[in-house]
Amino acid sequence: MITLRAASTDDIPLFEAWRKESVVAASDPNDDWDWPQTLAAEGLENLIAELDGRPIGFIQIAQIADLVCDASRSWVSPQPGFMAIDIWIGEESDRSQGHGKAMMQQAIARCFADPAIHTVLIDPPPTKTLASRFSNRMGFRFVEKRRYGDDDRAVYQLPRRDWETARTETSASIAAWAEATFGPASDLTVLTQRARQELDELEEALLAGHSAEAIGEAADVVILLHRVTALLGADLADAVTAKMTINRNRRWRLSGDGVGQHEES
Numbered sequence: 001m002i003t004l005r006a007a008s009t010d011d012i013p014l015f016e017a018w019r020k021e022s023v024v025a026a027s028d029p030n031d032d033w034d035w036p037q038t039l040a041a042e043g044l045e046n047l048i049a050e051l052d053g054r055p056i057g058f059i060q061i062a063q064i065a066d067l068v069c070d071a072s073r074s075w076v077s078p079q080p081g082f083m084a085i086d087i088w089i090g091e092e093s094d095r096s097q098g099h100g101k102a103m104m105q106q107a108i109a110r111c112f113a114d115p116a117i118h119t120v121l122i123d124p125p126p127t128k129t130l131a132s133r134f135s136n137r138m139g140f141r142f143v144e145k146r147r148y149g150d151d152d153r154a155v156y157q158l159p160r161r162d163w164e165t166a167r168t169e170t171s172a173s174i175a176a177w178a179e180a181t182f183g184p185a186s187d188l189t190v191l192t193q194r195a196r197q198e199l200d201e202l203e204e205a206l207l208a209g210h211s212a213e214a215i216g217e218a219a220d221v222v223i224l225l226h227r228v229t230a231l232l233g234a235d236l237a238d239a240v241t242a243k244m245t246i247n248r249n250r251r252w253r254l255s256g257d258g259v260g261q262h263e264e265s
């Protein structure tokens, strides 16, 4: 599972090793990262992405940014409402496996957790290769090409309304949030017990005729089941799709009140 944690000066040797990797350097060829200064800078959130506790990549969120940049490629003009994300995965063997997507989803969710933020920006090199495809797949829209000093970049933006329309939580994103908020689950049955409590609360809301409350309780049950499924290494939506394929091909013995049991084949 991918989790994000704050980067520290202890991570500097790791950053320097990753920056030597050709694809990472190519994404930012003329930028001379001064790590102690970067880590201490105001308005920047520097995060290490870990895969099951192993550092695999870096995310930087510039908390104040807008579409105006200076020649040194710094996002300037401190207008509220914009955030910019920089992302890279250190080793080739960790790329193209969905980790970048999971990292970016969490970074975007962090940005939009602040209700004042209306737009997230990224600026990969303007090639038709991985970075631009990645930007499009993450829902960003191309805005314009820019030249910062010796660097050509393509600016992409994701407005909040697009993110809200397209947003889909996954078992992994829910589990990452839950672990960051509540800590690791000591045992998966702790989660099923909690889900059972939520299910009881759902039933109480239904018996009381409180529809809106019942919908919220149903979501709480599903959120816990997403976390269990992620910790078992799968995604609940995928598992539901697979199970529905089976269900649609089963023969059912009806109990007469709207549910039933499948017949053994």
Ligand SMILES: CC(C)(COP(=O)(O)OP(=O)(O)OC[C@H]1O[C@@H](n2cnc3c(N)ncnc32)[C@H](O)[C@@H]1OP(=O)(O)O)[C@@H](O)C(=O)NCCC(=O)NCCS
Pocket: 023, 024, 027, 087, 088, 089, 090, 094, 095, 096, 097, 098, 099, 100, 101, 102, 122, 123, 124, 125, 129, 130, 131, 133, 134, 135, 137
């Ligand atoms: C860009 C980067 C962060 C993407 O992370 P990743 O883990 O490799 O990408 P993912 O496996 O999560 O794939 C996300 C999407 O990118 C695209 N993608 C992934 N690998 C690709 C490849 N080798 N070629 C083309 N597109 C690819 C896919 O469209 C994928 O979406 P889909 O699976 O829904 O079709 C990572 O490759 C990286 O660090 N690259 C070097 C630094 C860089 O270019 N940074 C700028 C990023 S804006």
